[in-house]
Amino acid sequence: MSARRSNAPAKQNLMYLHHHPFCPHSRFVRLLLAEYGLEPELVEERVWERRPGFLALNPAGETPVIVEEQCASVPGAGIIAEYLDETRGLALADHRLLPESPGERVEVRRLTAWFHEKMYVESTEPLVRERIHKRYMTRQQGGGPPDATALRMARTNLRYHLKYIGWLAKARKWLAGERLSQADLAAAAHLSVADYLGDVPWDEDEHARDWYARIKSRPTFRALLNESIPGMPPSKTYADLDF
Template sequence: MDQLFHLPISPACRKVRLALGEKGHEVELVEERDWEGRREFLALNPAGEVPVLLEESGRTICGATPIVEFLEDSVPDRPLLPGDAYARAEARRLAEWFDKKFAEEVSLPLIHEKVTKRFMSAVEGGGSPDMAVVRATLYNVRYHLDYISYLMEDRRWLAGEAMSLADITAAAHLSCLDYIGDVPWSQFPQAKEWYVRLKSRPSFRALLADHVPGMPPPRVYANLDF
């Protein structure tokens, strides 16, 4: 069976896991704390970052975007991109929005401060979260939820009428924040309704079963109607 080297609370890894679920491609999950720089892992990916897909054949595909593009090419009957060129461009635009803008302003700094630091030694940069960074990210997330709500005014899914790469990318980031209870869903009902529909998809079940040692999620995290 193919293996996916991942971290449970990682937007990039969750994006790949959702894509694998949508494509019906089962893998063995292998947790990899990439900041440790394990020699065997560096042999798989010299960049030293998750996610990494290791095929049973021994071939490796490194990075969320290359893995998702590989899955899109290798399992074309379950597309994550629409057929129309303009619709594909919109799906890619929104995926980039969350993988770059949302990641920089919200998910990556917040996850680092509230999750990753808990598992890093002092030498590796661990310690207490920087609350100034945490407050800034919690302020910024509202802007992005407002944008999702705006898109939902005349669309069923983020990029149009069909679920796409845009949705799984956004959900990958937001699901990490949802695990640590930092999404003010009640203030953004349209964004919440969109997320509930994603949570109800079979591809989401594995994410809802995640449990980080010493850091349980809120009780509503796994509820499909929260």
């Protein structure tokens, strides 16, 4: 994982993304930016360290946060998604990640919130916290060995969310409808961290697996598939496009 850090303000026409490589919300924003053709300067944040410079950008102390010339601080995955749509969405034309129709927008936002809030709390956050973050946290910060009970519950909940994704993928071309949207990127971002850890039971839902294979094969996904954790190699399925 990158150890790059900076307290410097954003340079003219340069975007900074304060993130953590295995924060699913950060991964969602990285996928969004890639779909928009934007390449931000990445600044890794270990949020448990509560770095003063980062807290000045987002007092909530959570990743991701975007900083660029026209907006000094855009915190949170949902706010960033709306900000990018408002400032760059029209340029994508028919490939815009938030539909024009109000009803279709509601469905995209509903599903995006489902993955960022419900799936995150019930599954991906405890998986990342217990298996990744605790490796780097001190005892005072909450580090230590993984909590077996928390991991067991997270894996059980992940099966439930995988089935829901499979149900959506079976009924629709993409999760929220006929076009790729923010909802697909949100679900894929959360599944990607669980897949790195080898916790996704892909053999339990072929529709979810086939949908994820399609989105994982997009060029915009390549940077995520190159991420790795020292001493913790990815699962066999993580970078395999034909898993």
